[in-house]
Amino acid sequence: MVSEVAFSEDHRNAIDAVRELYDGAEGALFGLIFGEQIHLGGFNASTTLADDAGIRGGSGVDLCCGYGAGMRLLSRYRDVESMIGIDISPEVQNVGRQRCVEDGITNIEFRCEDACATSIASSSVDFVWSEDAWCYVPDKDLLIGEAVRIVKPGGAIAFTDWVEGSDLAAGEREFLMAGMRFPGLETMDGYVGLLQSAGCDVVHAQDTGTFNLHLKVIADMLDTQLRWDALRKVSFDAAQVDLIVDGLKLIAEWGNLGKVLQARIVARKK
Numbered sequence: 001m002v003s004e005v006a007f008s009e010d011h012r013n014a015i016d017a018v019r020e021l022y023d024g025a026e027g028a029l030f031g032l033i034f035g036e037q038i039h040l041g042g043f044n045a046s047t048t049l050a051d052d053a054g055i056r057g058g059s060g061v062d063l064c065c066g067y068g069a070g071m072r073l074l075s076r077y078r079d080v081e082s083m084i085g086i087d088i089s090p091e092v093q094n095v096g097r098q099r100c101v102e103d104g105i106t107n108i109e110f111r112c113e114d115a116c117a118t119s120i121a122s123s124s125v126d127f128v129w130s131e132d133a134w135c136y137v138p139d140k141d142l143l144i145g146e147a148v149r150i151v152k153p154g155g156a157i158a159f160t161d162w163v164e165g166s167d168l169a170a171g172e173r174e175f176l177m178a179g180m181r182f183p184g185l186e187t188m189d190g191y192v193g194l195l196q197s198a199g200c201d202v203v204h205a206q207d208t209g210t211f212n213l214h215l216k217v218i219a220d221m222l223d224t225q226l227r228w229d230a231l232r233k234v235s236f237d238a239a240q241v242d243l244i245v246d247g248l249k250l251i252a253e254w255g256n257l258g259k260v261l262q263a264r265i266v267a268r269k270k
């Protein structure tokens with residue numbers, strides 16, 4: 001372990017909760033409704049992020065890699081030479097390793113670690129990557145600090161994430177955090193400030209503008225075509241599936257109102 005951080009009890013509880021979520025039935029349900037890429041916008045979101053960050057070749061780390069589909073995409077379509085995927089869920093990593101074998105991809109390593117305290121050497125990789133996952137991490141300052149620590153000077157930190165927009169009421173925030181199991185959402189400005197304070201130039205910070213569209217697609221798929229498959233994943237608990245469908249549709253609507261959005265951010269370490 002290169003990072004040595006003493007985490008608060010709140011941090012440890014949040015990490016345990018997310019591991020339980022992704023190791024369990026709901027994690028499998030996300031894998032069903034999102035597919036291999038558990039982020040809004042799928043393949044196109046990944047290639048746009050890679051293009052914005054100018055990723056072509058080199059070495060990278062995916063902080064919160066899930067099944068590792070983003071890493072496999074970069075390996076296949078952006079000639080990335082090697083990647084390390086960090087994720088806290090052993091279950092998703094096992095699936096990810098198996099899919100690398102199935103895809104014949106040998107330049108990806110998975111490590112089961114907290115993204116805020118990895119075993120990656122300092123200033124050792126060309127870029128840090130992440131898609132729609134930092135919303136699960138409680139201490140965004142520690143997370144950004146870790147991303148900056150491991151990337152080489154001049155290297156990119158490229159990520160998308162769910163962020164809070166404007167006019168989200170307190171009750172809506174509470175519903176969003178509880179329903180999605182987020183410990184807290186950053187704002188776009190908040191991320192820009194954290195990156196700058198940690199010694200980066202922010203070269204790109206944009207609302208993707210497609211939060212509502214993409215989340216609505218997921219909710220509608222779950223509501224219709226995939227309902228049976230979803231029921232199987234959660235022991236045929238129809239009320240749970242209804243709750244998720246209704247929750248996703250409501251949050252998608254908030255996206256339409258600019259209360260929640262998907263940010264795409266690229267920064268460079270000075």
Ligand SMILES: C[S@@+](CC[C@H](N)C(=O)[O-])C[C@H]1O[C@@H](n2cnc3c(N)ncnc32)[C@H](O)[C@@H]1O
Binds near residue numbers: 019115
């Ligand atoms: C929404 S999924 C996104 C996965 C991947 N980025 C993708 O686009 O498919 C979030 C992932 O983040 C992981 N995760 C959440 N908090 C983490 C943490 N503190 N450290 C490592 N992994 C974490 C979860 O286990 C889960 O696999």
